[in-house]
Amino acid sequence: MAAWGTPLLDLAWVWWTLRWRDLPAARWHGFLEAYRVAGGVRLAAAREEVRALALGQIAGLLVRSRGQPAAFAEWQRRAVWSLALAFPEV
Secondary structure, eight states, rough: OEEEHHHHHHHHHHHHHHHHHHHHHHHHHHHHHHHHHHHSSSSOOOOHHHHHHHHHHHHHHHHTTTTTTHHHHHHHHHHHHTTTOOOOOO
8 A cells, every 4th residue: 555665654644744734633543544454464653763754755855846946945844844743653
């Protein structure tokens, strides 16, 4: 089910996106449960691992947006916002 690499990357990015959009926590819990059932794999990660995966995604987006000042500034803003987040255990 994972787009690239570990399924934990998908989970980290979905969690980050739900938080960024200020959506209800129930959506995260529903997604996580459905993902576990559909994926057939046991998922477990500490908060620090989930944080590293989400911040890694943002780092990649910063690299890809370097030549686009508005996009780069927006991803810098999101990176700063993300550093203050408390990430979940999976």
